[in-house]
Amino acid sequence: MIEEFKDIMLSKEDSRYQHVQRIVDLLISSNSDLPGVFETEWVVHVVENPDINACALPNGQIFVFTGLLEAALDAHQLSFILGHEMAHALLEHTAEMNSVSHFLDFFFLVSLVIIWAICPVDSLAIMGQWIQSTLKKYMFDRPYSRTLEAEADQVGLQLVAKACVDVRASSVFWKQMEVLGTxxxxxxxxxxxxxHPSHENRADHLDRLIPEAIKLRESCNCPALPFPDPREVFNLTAKQLLQAPENAITANK
Structure with a gap:
């Protein structure tokens, strides 16, 4: 992956790289008591790419696209996304997903062999293979992937809470993405x-987790959360923004 992006990676002198590195350093120092955080050699890479994306590999390599830096309105939102990606690595989700996928491949292969043994018709075997592949993708792989995403959201929220980040910004980010899509x-x-879960469902899930994250944040002797709640500010702004085209149409009539 490094080879793929090496020509478009920002230098360590770039302010955007330094911004990401500071956040990662904060998350590491605030969670050094957790297994895997301090032992992992986290390495930051910021890639010049407009996609709103980031990932953390099992070996601690963190890749952040500049499109995400533009989409995240503040350090709190970006901290949550980075915490989420680090949570994937800490929870070993890649290995877990591969393990489940290999098990399902074996299970479906055995099923296919049984079908072919009962009715040795090549066309039926090909059709059975297509059906099994489709079922595996939409009934197992993708739902399981969405479950892992929700788990990483929960653990990522805990990571940023211990770093005294405003955890309320986590759901605001996904609400922003929902509005942008609209x-x-x-x-x-x-x-x-x-x-991945839909932006709306993801925001709702985080909103349910935020009260517990606030308690964790308070137990770490973090400063009080600022007023007003960024979720309330966003909801008001989004409402005005979404009504603006309707108002413009009405004014032109």
Whole structure:
């Protein structure tokens, strides 16, 4: 992956790289008591790419696209996304996903062999293989991937809470993404077809987790959360923003 992006990686002197590195350093120092955090050699890479994306590999390599830096409105939102990606690595989700996938491949292979043994028709075997592949993708792989994403959200929220980040910003980020999708008029991918929860469901899930994260934050003697709640500010702003086109149409009549 480093080879793939080496020509478009920001230098360590770039302010955007330094911003990400500071946040990662804070998350590491605030969670050094957790197994795997301090032992892992976390290495930051910031890639010049407009995609809103980031990932953390099992070996601690963290890749952040500049598109994400532009989408995250503040350090609190970016901290949560980085915490989420680090949680994937700490929870060994890649290995877990591969293990489940290999098990399902073996299970379906055995099933296919049994079908072919009962009715040795090549066309039936090919059709059975296609059906099994489709079932595996949409009934097992993608739902399981969405479950791992929700788990990483929960653990990532705990990581940033211990770093005294405003945990309320986590759901605001995904609400922003939902509004951006609405304004762009792009047809969203149905959740059941995606490896990730929908932006709306993700924000709702985080909102349910935030009260417990606030308690954890308080137990770490963090400063009081600022007023007003960024979720309330965003909801008001989003409402005005989404009503603006309707107001413009009405004014032109």
């Amino acid at each position: 304004l762009s008029k792009d047809t969203p991918i149905p959740e059941w077809l995606s490896t």
